[in-house]
Amino acid sequence: MGEESRPVSSHPLSEDAVEKLIKLSALDPQSEDIPHLRGELEKILGHVDSLQGVDVSNVDPTSHASEAHNVFRNDVLGEHLPIEVVLGQAPDSSGRYLRVPLIIEG
Amino acid sequence: MSTSLPPTQITPDISAIDAARLVASGEVSSVELTTLFLDRIEAHRDLNAFIEVPRERALAEAAEADAKRKQGAIAPLLGVPIAVKDLILTQGVRTTAASKILSNFIPPYDATVVSRLRAAGAVVVGKTNLDEFAMGSSNETSFFGPVKNPWDTSRVPGGSSGGSAAAVAARLAPAALGTDTGGSIRQPAALCGIVGMKPTYGRVSRYGVVAYASSLDQVGPMTRTVADSALLCGVLSGEDKHDATSSNRAVPDLVAACQRPVKGLRVGIPREYFVSGLSPEVKESVLRVAATLEAQGMIPVDISLPHSEVGLAVYYVLAPAEASSNLARYDGIRYGHRSTDAKGLTEVYRKSRSEGFGREVKRRIVIGSFVLSSGYYDAYYIRAQKTRTLIAQDFSNAFRDKCDVILAPTSPTTAFKAGEKTADPLAMYLNDIFTIPVNLAGLPGMSVPCGFDGQGLPIGAQLIGRPFDEETLFSVAAAFERVDTSWQKIPNGYA
Numbered sequence: 001m002g003e004e005s006r007p008v009s010s011h012p013l014s015e016d017a018v019e020k021l022i023k024l025s026a027l028d029p030q031s032e033d034i035p036h037l038r039g040e041l042e043k044i045l046g047h048v049d050s051l052q053g054v055d056v057s058n059v060d061p062t063s064h065a066s067e068a069h070n071v072f073r074n075d076v077l078g079e080h081l082p083i084e085v086v087l088g089q090a091p092d093s094s095g096r097y098l099r100v101p102l103i104i105e106g
Numbered sequence: 107m108s109t110s111l112p113p114t115q116i117t118p119d120i121s122a123i124d125a126a127r128l129v130a131s132g133e134v135s136s137v138e139l140t141t142l143f144l145d146r147i148e149a150h151r152d153l154n155a156f157i158e159v160p161r162e163r164a165l166a167e168a169a170e171a172d173a174k175r176k177q178g179a180i181a182p183l184l185g186v187p188i189a190v191k192d193l194i195l196t197q198g199v200r201t202t203a204a205s206k207i208l209s210n211f212i213p214p215y216d217a218t219v220v221s222r223l224r225a226a227g228a229v230v231v232g233k234t235n236l237d238e239f240a241m242g243s244s245n246e247t248s249f250f251g252p253v254k255n256p257w258d259t260s261r262v263p264g265g266s267s268g269g270s271a272a273a274v275a276a277r278l279a280p281a282a283l284g285t286d287t288g289g290s291i292r293q294p295a296a297l298c299g300i301v302g303m304k305p306t307y308g309r310v311s312r313y314g315v316v317a318y319a320s321s322l323d324q325v326g327p328m329t330r331t332v333a334d335s336a337l338l339c340g341v342l343s344g345e346d347k348h349d350a351t352s353s354n355r356a357v358p359d360l361v362a363a364c365q366r367p368v369k370g371l372r373v374g375i376p377r378e379y380f381v382s383g384l385s386p387e388v389k390e391s392v393l394r395v396a397a398t399l400e401a402q403g404m405i406p407v408d409i410s411l412p413h414s415e416v417g418l419a420v421y422y423v424l425a426p427a428e429a430s431s432n433l434a435r436y437d438g439i440r441y442g443h444r445s446t447d448a449k450g451l452t453e454v455y456r457k458s459r460s461e462g463f464g465r466e467v468k469r470r471i472v473i474g475s476f477v478l479s480s481g482y483y484d485a486y487y488i489r490a491q492k493t494r495t496l497i498a499q500d501f502s503n504a505f506r507d508k509c510d511v512i513l514a515p516t517s518p519t520t521a522f523k524a525g526e527k528t529a530d531p532l533a534m535y536l537n538d539i540f541t542i543p544v545n546l547a548g549l550p551g552m553s554v555p556c557g558f559d560g561q562g563l564p565i566g567a568q569l570i571g572r573p574f575d576e577e578t579l580f581s582v583a584a585a586f587e588r589v590d591t592s593w594q595k596i597p598n599g600y601a
Contacts, residue, residue, distance in 0.1 A: 021475045021476055028456035040469060041469075041472065044469075063491060073347070081214045089441035090440055092444070100439055
């Protein structure tokens with residue numbers, strides 16, 4: 001292990017590609033410093049590219065380190081949080097409902 | 107059991123076990139003990155170790171503990187003040203994840219680990235600072251400002267559980283809870299000279315813990331002694347119907363495990379962890395641990411974990427991928443920050459998130475979006491998951507054929523200067539190079555104090571065990587603690 005290998009990513013990202021990723025991430029492209037972020041991503045992905053040298057043929061992927069088991073429960077009503085407490089955390093609400101901005105625009 | 111200490115001589119250096127004993131015997135009240143620590147938290151505000159200190163509520167909980175004791179109640183942590191990382195939900199007490207986006211969030215329920223602490227009688231004395239959403243290794247990404255290391259306040263305490271580590275090291279609480287996704291309990295424990303324990307994945311419930319990377323996250327204790335760590339680990343562990351990944355295995359008596367003999371146990375020394383990038387002082391100190399354990403009858407064995415080198419790359423694909431999904435819930439609609447400068451739904455999402463998240467969090471969300479996007483999914487995400495399998499196999503092969511416990515450095519260096527690595531994310535990520543593989547394999551891992559460098563900064567040694575074999579870790583850590591006094595040293599000005 002060490003800091004010696006920092007290859008440049010074999011998948012250079014254009015600024016347009018970074019902007020697309022920002023939108024995919026539900027972030028605001030106008031508020032983000034795209035050139036700076038692009039430089040950081042290139043460096044990080046450059047390090048991540050060391051994975052391409054690992055022989056993973058015939059290896060199964062691991063998604064979880066747990067002893068996976070199904071959990072079965074009876075389909076009965078359990079405890080739930082009081083609605084007024086939950087709505088109390090919402091930025092905006094009305095009666096028993098969350099208030100959201102206009103959804104169908106135009 | 108009683109002790110000869112009169113109440114006037116309680117020192118802030120008291121362990122959780124001794125504190126519980128004094129409260130149980132009636133020699134000290136929980137209110138006295140809790141007041142002592144609340145006053146110290148106030149006196150050392152400059153460390154910035156806490157985000158929220160609910161003083162009145164903590165004193166009310168302490169008074170309740172005293173009343174219960176008088177009625178004959180017995181509980182392992184009755185009346186003992188404990189600090190909780192502010193990533194862990196506490197009903198009615200603000201929980202922020204050190205993010206602007208949750209800066210006003212009051213949880214409507216307790217995390218299971220907090221319910222378990224309360225059932226054991228503990229008093230929640232405050233919520234500790236952290237890197238925003240637990241993403242960081244220096245506690246410099248917090249919306250509430252950086253935490254200082256009590257050993258040298260110009261240096262970082264490590265992260266992401268840096269507030270918990272600094273609080274325990276500065277004797278602002280006998281013990282604290284942390285969380286560990288890639289080293290966030292063990293690395294700050296090493297940099298602050300305390301004991302940090304990450305249990306096996308599934309040992310402790312994650313319900314009510316703000317999610318970062320769900321296949322890696324785990325809660326654990328941060329303490330000054332191994333026995334305290336064992337006591338807390340036992341309290342926190344066990345199946346929880348609210349977390350389907352929590353294990354239904356029986357929880358052994360971990361405090362008793364601290365007394366077990368270690369003679370004949372084989373300790374594996376992975377050669378891949380003692381290479382370039384590791385500070386010579388840390389290396390020397392950790393190898394001295396091997397010699398100390400050998401002197402107690404353990405057998406050092408050279409082992410190889412050949413895929414260690416790519417652990418960091420695997421982590422920086424999988425953790426951001428999981429984070430980009432987990433953090434999608436912060437949308438400015440149901441709770442958390444909503445931008446006041448947005449028109450329409452899409453703009454509310456985008457602006458609330460851009461305003462609410464800090465730079466490191468946004469960087470990881472974007473990386474996650476990249477590795478999960480079509481065209482890159484197989485090359486990055488699936489390949490990382492396959493490499494994760496190889497890393498886990500390295501450990502299982504070593505534990506099957508060669509050793510009972512593994513000894514390694516916790517962090518490549520001791521505490522570094524604040525600001526030293528903030529401009530280079532990759533240099534910051536390398537702090538976790540020795541801790542990340544343990545999360546990827548889901549194993550229990552522990553950092554114990556093992557010495558100091560030439561500047562008087564603490565060094566941590568990491569012990570790694572088989573899945574659900576926390577007992578062996580506690581046996582070995584306790585055996586080491588009995589002969590090495592590093593854990594007893596108090597940072598200057600915090601006695």
